Amino acid sequence: MSALEFVNVSKSFGDVNALSNFTIALEQGELVSLLGPSGCGKTTALRIAAGFETSDTGSILLGSTNIIGLPAHQRRMGMVFQSYSLFPHLNIRDNVAFGLKVGGVPGDVRKKRAEEMLDLVRLSDLGHRMPHQISGGQQQRVALARALATEPHVLLLDEPLSALDAKIRVEVRDEIRRLNRDLGVTTMFVTHDQDEAMSISDRICVMDNGVIEQIGSPRNVYNNPATSFVAHFVGSINSLPRGNTRVLIRPENLVLATHDESAQWRGAVTDITFVGAFTKIAVVLDNDKSSVSVLAISSQIDHNIAIGKNIGINEEIR
Amino acid sequence: MKFVGKIWPRLYIAIAIVFFAAPLLSMARFAFQRIPVISLGKDNLFKRWTIDGLLTTLRDPEFAHSLSVSLKVAFFTVLVLLFLMVPTTLWVHLSAPRWRGVVETVTILPYVVPPIALVVGVSGTYRSIAPWFLASNYSLVPFYAILAMPFTFRSLDVGIKALDLRTLVDAAKSLGASSGRVMWNVLLPNLRTSLINAAFLTITVVLGEFTIASLLLKRTLPMYMAQAQGSEPQGALGLGLLILVLTTILFTLVSIIRKKDSTNINAKNINSGMVP
Amino acid sequence: MARTGILSLGQSDPKGGSHTRTPLQRFQLPVKFKPIGLVPFFGFVGLFLVWPAISLFRLAIQPTKNSDISAMREAITGDYLDSFIYTIKLSLLTALLGVLLGSLLAASVLRIERPKWFRNFMTSFAGVAANLGGIPLAFAFIAALGTQGLITKMIDYFGVNLSDAGFRISNFAGITIVYLYFQIPLMFLIMVPAFNGLRASWSESAASLGAAPWQYWRYVGLPLLTPALLGGFLLLFSNAFSAYATAYALSSGGARLVPVQIRFFLQGNTITGKDNLGYALAAWMIIIMLITMTGYLFVRRRAEKWQQ
Numbered sequence: 069m070s071a072l073e074f075v076n077v078s079k080s081f082g083d084v085n086a087l088s089n090f091t092i093a094l095e096q097g098e099l100v101s102l103l104g105p106s107g108c109g110k111t112t113a114l115r116i117a118a119g120f121e122t123s124d125t126g127s128i129l130l131g132s133t134n135i136i137g138l139p140a141h142q143r144r145m146g147m148v149f150q151s152y153s154l155f156p157h158l159n160i161r162d163n164v165a166f167g168l169k170v171g172g173v174p175g176d177v178r179k180k181r182a183e184e185m186l187d188l189v190r191l192s193d194l195g196h197r198m199p200h201q202i203s204g205g206q207q208q209r210v211a212l213a214r215a216l217a218t219e220p221h222v223l224l225l226d227e228p229l230s231a232l233d234a235k236i237r238v239e240v241r242d243e244i245r246r247l248n249r250d251l252g253v254t255t256m257f258v259t260h261d262q263d264e265a266m267s268i269s270d271r272i273c274v275m276d277n278g279v280i281e282q283i284g285s286p287r288n289v290y291n292n293p294a295t296s297f298v299a300h301f302v303g304s305i306n307s308l309p310r311g312n313t314r315v316l317i318r319p320e321n322l323v324l325a326t327h328d329e330s331a332q333w334r335g336a337v338t339d340i341t342f343v344g345a346f347t348k349i350a351v352v353l354d355n356d357k358s359s360v361s362v363l364a365i366s367s368q369i370d371h372n373i374a375i376g377k378n379i380g381i382n383e384e385i386r
Numbered sequence: 387m388k389f390v391g392k393i394w395p396r397l398y399i400a401i402a403i404v405f406f407a408a409p410l411l412s413m414a415r416f417a418f419q420r421i422p423v424i425s426l427g428k429d430n431l432f433k434r435w436t437i438d439g440l441l442t443t444l445r446d447p448e449f450a451h452s453l454s455v456s457l458k459v460a461f462f463t464v465l466v467l468l469f470l471m472v473p474t475t476l477w478v479h480l481s482a483p484r485w486r487g488v489v490e491t492v493t494i495l496p497y498v499v500p501p502i503a504l505v506v507g508v509s510g511t512y513r514s515i516a517p518w519f520l521a522s523n524y525s526l527v528p529f530y531a532i533l534a535m536p537f538t539f540r541s542l543d544v545g546i547k548a549l550d551l552r553t554l555v556d557a558a559k560s561l562g563a564s565s566g567r568v569m570w571n572v573l574l575p576n577l578r579t580s581l582i583n584a585a586f587l588t589i590t591v592v593l594g595e596f597t598i599a600s601l602l603l604k605r606t607l608p609m610y611m612a613q614a615q616g617s618e619p620q621g622a623l624g625l626g627l628l629i630l631v632l633t634t635i636l637f638t639l640v641s642i643i644r645k646k647d648s649t650n651i652n653a654k655n656i657n658s659g660m661v662p
Numbered sequence: 663m664a665r666t667g668i669l670s671l672g673q674s675d676p677k678g679g680s681h682t683r684t685p686l687q688r689f690q691l692p693v694k695f696k697p698i699g700l701v702p703f704f705g706f707v708g709l710f711l712v713w714p715a716i717s718l719f720r721l722a723i724q725p726t727k728n729s730d731i732s733a734m735r736e737a738i739t740g741d742y743l744d745s746f747i748y749t750i751k752l753s754l755l756t757a758l759l760g761v762l763l764g765s766l767l768a769a770s771v772l773r774i775e776r777p778k779w780f781r782n783f784m785t786s787f788a789g790v791a792a793n794l795g796g797i798p799l800a801f802a803f804i805a806a807l808g809t810q811g812l813i814t815k816m817i818d819y820f821g822v823n824l825s826d827a828g829f830r831i832s833n834f835a836g837i838t839i840v841y842l843y844f845q846i847p848l849m850f851l852i853m854v855p856a857f858n859g860l861r862a863s864w865s866e867s868a869a870s871l872g873a874a875p876w877q878y879w880r881y882v883g884l885p886l887l888t889p890a891l892l893g894g895f896l897l898l899f900s901n902a903f904s905a906y907a908t909a910y911a912l913s914s915g916g917a918r919l920v921p922v923q924i925r926f927f928l929q930g931n932t933i934t935g936k937d938n939l940g941y942a943l944a945a946w947m948i949i950i951m952l953i954t955m956t957g958y959l960f961v962r963r964r965a966e967k968w969q970q
Contacts, residue, residue: 118866118869119869140866140869140870141868141869141870141871141872141873141877142872143870144872145870146870146871147866147870149863149866149867150863151863152861153861153863153864153866155867155886157882157885157886166868166871166873166881167871167873169881170868170873170877171872200967211867218871220870224870392773395774396774398766398767399771399774402770402846406787406791406843406847408806408812408813409802409803409805409806409807409843411806411812412805412806412811413798413801413802413805413806415812416805417805423812423815424810426815470702470706473699473702474699474703477699477700481699482697485697489700489703491959492704494958494959495707495711495712496711497897497904497951497955498948498951498955499711499714499715500904500921500944500948500951501904501906502904502906502921502924502944502947503715503718503904503924503945503948504711504714506718506928506944507713507714507717507941507944508710508714510714510717510718510941511714511717528706528710529710531706532707532711535707587793590793591793594793594797596797596906596910596911597906597907600907601928608796608907611797611798611801612797612911615797615801615911622801623801623802626797626798626801626802627798629798630790633790633794634786634787637786637789641782641785
């Protein structure tokens with residue numbers, strides 16, 4: 069039995085199909101990302117699960133009960149928003165204890181539980197502070213603690229990292245992954261950022277125009293994209309001519325063949341970007357002028373590779 | 387909120403509209419229909435409507451005089467207020483940000499001293515030491531400036547906050563502009579919305595103010611209306627309605643200008659009215 | 663020229679200046695002289711507001727010739743005390759009703775989304791109505807609810823005689839209704855931004871944490887609106903308390919309100935030797951307003967903290 073299951077859920081706003089026959093099952097303790105460009109329906113799916121939107125058709129199963137029609141506050145789903153969701157008039161501890169308070173948990177118990185939760189996100193010394201007195205990253209960690217304090221069936225995360233700085237983002241991301249593993253809470257994570265989805269998820273559900281394009285492990289989605297959309301959206305990809313067709317090959321699966329006169333493709337180097345361990349080389353192919361990007365290990369770049377030089381490119385043999 | 391239907395809000399708004407429209411409609415009927423309420427019935431509901439009362443009042447030389455007094459006082463009040471508050475607000479933001487709280491609190495003081503108390507205090511002080519001052523119509527100007535100070539400061543304060551003043555001044559100066567040029571060519575155009583907003587609100591305050599004018603015995607427009615109510619009631623009410631309509635137009639103009647400019651200035655905090 | 667000086671004196675970063683420096687700009691002021699640019703402002707307020715206001719107190723407490731008790735004391739006894747109670751009651755009632763009805767109106771208008779111009783129209787109208795007071799407003803209500811008013815006549819047609827029921831446009835109930843005409847829109851203008859300031863993510867967070875709608879309003883919505891409600895109440899109270907023109911025109915100068923009473927003394931319609939009673943009444947008004955507005959400032963400072 070799945071922890072959370074969408075069965076043929078559809079939703080349209082006027083003429084726009086936000087979600088069409090959305091079907092997915094989350095196993096107990098699993099972290100699944102809904103990944104896609106803005107307007108792809110990922111947030112709609114999440115909000116339907118939370119009870120903030122109604123679906124036109126379909127059912128949502130929590131365990132074995134259909135929760136369609138159940139008001140949001142009876143669904144026991146913890147939710148974390150993009151930002152500004154902490155109650156500004158309550159201190160951090162009272163924010164964390166809010167769900168317990170409205171659930172009728174006695175004062176001393178909920179205080180203890182709030183402290184435990186703050187401990188869990190390593191913010192135990194900030195309990196007395198007000199939300200505006202702590203940083204954005206800390207606020208999101210408090211929001212996580214607050215959502216988890218009521219021991220929800222499912223944790224729903226709506227782009228919780230998008231408002232944060234790059235460095236903090238990684239920190240909070242790792243925190244989410246750790247909490248998911250340690251507590252075994254089934255988690256649905258909405259994001260438009262493929263790196264985020266790749267690094268955090270057990271499975272990724274790639275969506276476009278309200279339709280699921282592919283569901284699979286990050287490795288699977290990356291290496292065996294089911295559709296051209298998935299190939300282009302997840303990671304970067306080159307489209308190269310082969311015979312009468314074109315093939316899609318990732319930049320890191322191309323190798324530079326400086327001296328190979330019989331290389332599969334030849335072209336002129338137009339740009340070289342050093343990104344640390346790797347170097348990105350942009351090449352314009354001789355035969356059809358399409359741009360190709362090759363990701364090479366920096367230490368293997370020699371003086372033969374410079375802007376304007378003609379080089380060969382081969383597909384990496386694995 | 388979404389758990390309550392939409393019928394109750396609509397019903398409540400309808401009642402509110404009746405409450406707000408009824409006095410104005412009654413006023414219009416009284417001003418423009420030559421039939422006493424007592425003999426009003428179904429058969430004469432649309433008879434004897436005329437604007438003669440209003441026209442008589444508008445032709446009254448006393449009216450012209452009071453209007454000119456009010457307009458002159460309004461003009462100088464706006465002038466005094468802007469010359470005082472624009473430099474003050476700019477100074478607070480550029481040089482003495484720590485004093486912002488103090489200045490803001492002081493601008494709320496006019497709410498602490500009701501107009502009636504202010505005018506009593508004024509006649510208790512100025513009447514003995516500077517009787518010539520209170521004799522002039524223009525003695526109203528500084529006190530009206532005081533009344534309009536809260537929302538003028540607020541309007542300017544919000545406008546300047548949205549500007550990133552420091553950068554603007556530094557950028558202009560690095561391009562070689564003198565301080566005067568910075569003020570005239572950079573700051574004032576950027577504060578246009580705030581300035582117009584404050585000026586229009588000030589004008590409406592001056593054109594409606596009764597308490598101070600009445601106790602200092604100045605023949606301003608509201609004073610004229612109060613007095614005309616006895617002699618030419620239809621004309622007085624017609625005039626009241628006319629001023630109301632003009633005020634509404636003035637307000638609508640302000641909100642249109644505000645909206646037009648809101649693309650470059652974040653004006654959402656410039657509340658209309660005198661909400662401090 | 664004065665303005666030029668003000669701007670250049672304020673230059674705090676010496677490197678920010680440019681090649682076109684005036685002698686004034688080269689001269690940097692020490693920090694403690696920074697408020698110098700505020701002298702005209704403080705001077706103006708001092709001369710035309712603070713000095714007259716403080717003089718009231720001086721005039722009110724100076725000894726009287728033919729009275730043993732001080733004017734300040736007398737101003738809160740007997741008929742004058744009744745006037746204060748009457749005015750405060752009226753202000754409290756209209757503020758309370760204004761808060762209630764104005765907030766309800768704001769909530770209702772914000773719920774109506776369909777004709778887009780409607781919300782703008784209501785806001786514009788509220789702006790006009792909130793500032794409407796004085797003579798035109800009194801005229802409108804006399805025409806509507808006066809003894810010869812149109813609405814009075816219409817109600818009479820349905821068999822209810824307002825006059826016989828004890829209603830007068832100049833008595834307590836009458837003035838209350840008239841004041842609501844500007845109190846409700848004022849509260850509306852305060853509450854629209856306050857309601858808009860409630861983020862959807864707060865109510866949704868609350869729901870996802872198990873809070874029923876009433877629990878959201880009880881523990882989140884209402885506490886967050888409290889500064890606006892409380893601040894609005896204090897503002898409405900002060901608005902009604904200091905209003906003069908409307909009541910004066912409604913009652914032809916006969917109302918028992920403190921501001922209208924003060925007028926008698928200033929116009930000399932009273933026994934000589936009691937001049938400073940007028941000052942004392944005005945002084946007491948200022949004291950009450952001072953308390954009200956201090957409360958208002960306190961509430962606002964608190965609310966600003968959350969808004970960061």
